Amino acid sequence: AQTVTQSQPEMSVQEAETVTLSCTYDTSENNYYLFWYKQPPSRQMILVIRQEAYKQQNATENRFSVNFQKAAKSFSLKISDSQLGDTAMYFCAFNYGGSQGNLIFGKGTKLSVKP
Amino acid sequence: DSGVTQTPKHLITATGQRVTLRCSPRSGDLSVYWYQQSLDQGLQFLIQYYNGEERAKGNILERFSAQQFPDLHSELNLSSLELGDSALYFCASSPNSGANVLTFGAGSRLTVL
Secondary structure, three states, rough: OOEEOOOOOEEEEEEOEEEEEEEEEOOOOHHHHHHHHEEEEOOOOOOEEEEEEEEEEOEEEEOOOEEEEEEOOEEEEEEEEOHHHOOEEEEEEEEOOOOOOOOEOOOOOEEEOOO | OOEEEEOOOOOOOOOOOOOOEEEOOOOEEEEEEEEEEEOHHHHHHHHEEOOOOEEEEOOOOOOOOEEOOOOOOOEEEEEOOOOOHHHHEEEEOOOOOOOOOOOOOEEEEEEEO
């Protein structure tokens, strides 16, 4: 069974600095997708970034980038130039990419950006 | 606005009661997923429907059931409610049967007293 582990329950960062959130996963699949979702106090689940396992290039979306290490089954999220609006719960998620799919989520990391 | 609409936003009810949560997927999306988010269990997948048919089942209790209608909206029925069913219930949709492009609704907060 696939599992997703986020080992940092809480983190904090100063505004304008860089922070990295960790995620590891376990799967025997070769083709899959990895995601980072953000859940601000509004509760809405917002997709931050997505990575296809077959792509070697790390995904980037503006200030957000990932470090995808397939052999190590590691998928960390780097937030550059942190902003107060980045304060949220961040969830790492896995989908094996089949036609019958659902997301498997980690427990989340609570990120606080301090002014 | 994500395009996925969930009603009601908040619901307070008593143990033993039954409630129905409703979800309208994003226009053009054929799959609907239901997730439960609670403090102790995190985000748990409940069930998926694709174009009206059940596609995948997760940790859904027998007291819970769901369906997807011909207009593609979905309902999640929760019966014989217990205190532990208090949670945030999310609906998400995707264009096809896979979950690699998932859009979430704002959630329905259920409180069982």
